Amino acid sequence: MDSVSHFVSCDWGTTNFRLRLVETATLRIIGEHKTNYGVKECHAAFMAQTALGRQEFYLNYLEGEIERLPKVHGNVPIVTSGMASSNLGLKELPYAELPFGKKGTRLICEKMPLKDGQTLLLVSGIRSKTGMMRGEEVQAMGLEDRLSPYLEGTLLLPGTHSKHISYRNGNFYTLKNFMTGELFEVLMNKSILANSIEFEMLDSDGKNAFLEGFDWGFKNGLTPNLLTIRTRHVVEDMGTKGNYFRLSGLLIGDELSYLRDIGKHVFLAAPKHIFELYKMGLETFVPSDKLILLEDPILERALLIGQRKMLLLHAK
Template structure:
């Protein structure tokens, strides 16, 4: 077995995943739990990392994600676009000198403000590993979907859409809530929502979904899928993807399939990528750059 080199932690808001990574880049062991930053009390991050080292090994640790936010361990100032692996390494925050570092997020400041934390490791990893080319459009669907344009292997520009959060708000806190209880599936109702998105009347079309059920024109069980198609379709069309272009999608299979259908509907080509493999490739490239110095 290869020698343990470092531990990588993808530390999000609600979940955490730690990887013990060997000197040849192989993953020796993985831990996953619900100890996201919101469940860790201020001043307790040192102890949390110590527990992970006790289980995985006493080696350096690289942390990415919301652990570097104002709510996390220590705020890691953003690197600015354009940003590649070297820019992230230059702005590492060593919370335990030589032992534990937090990877900075990336900020977009060119006329429009945007930020990311954690996603930068994935998209750069997708490129350095050859999963995606150095000039590409990558999509990371989720609560806050990221659309990242890569140029010459760097994050050149990106845009965040509150697509997943909007669906959750509609489901839990809106007049549509009682109509959105069913699971979302990539079937005919979802496709109808994608088609509806081409009308560019998002706000009025959302209310129309309720009206159609109340008037007996549509089945309530289809509403969640139609609304999801409307939101995701609007998100994808906002990106103005060229017909025949390619979008590299980093997501789990279920959500990725919805976005792939929406991309296909615009005439572009979706390519599904393994988001976990991309993260590991990115954080290993960061480690190799540190170790090489």
């Protein structure tokens, strides 16, 4: 790692953009910079102009934001994962095919020269017949050392589009996608349920409401229970309290219901704001010795571990 003392981690998602200057050997973060300029907004801005080509437009933004990071000796390489390699991003790279291993040798990458001799390593995503992902495959590689003591299981990466990835002996084999987070936003804001739901903080009542909704979704599925959210408000005159977490529980219960008889380890790695909800649901049916909890700091570091693996794999 001495030859690559530092690198810039770029996580360019659909709605967010994040840079971190990282010490390669220790993964110590020296500086960090975030914006809300995800590839969706960047693509819209690119399409609204004609002066620059796609790569030049995206790289102009990227290079300008890198200038905001602390200066270190030399022009350190940049590793970019996430939606930057999608058809809305900097340059579309084809998806690699499952399975893939902890070293990332099957992932498709491309090196791109930047100004002043700096280089960018763009990492593609992974697809299967049942799903696709860009960015989470790098996180999975970074989490592998946490999974390996258990030999086999399913890794859950919840989010706007949740990913469930099967793991066995250092390799990831199958992928399922669930649009849980996006469905929640649509149902809460655009559906007939909207007037029956309002945002709440998670307290003891919220937890009870979540577990009630989770039970509905887990046992009977999503669609038979959706209108119950509105019925409790309009017909039973119970108000809107609890419906925010009741709907969340319903969706997550439906997402996780296929795992009820899996009999293997379940690894949960999620951002802080949704970690507790998935944990509550999983604890209702997964034995404690089979549920492995990987909290937000572990997930954050996993991205850097995975990006470092890709950097060193393509360093030559």
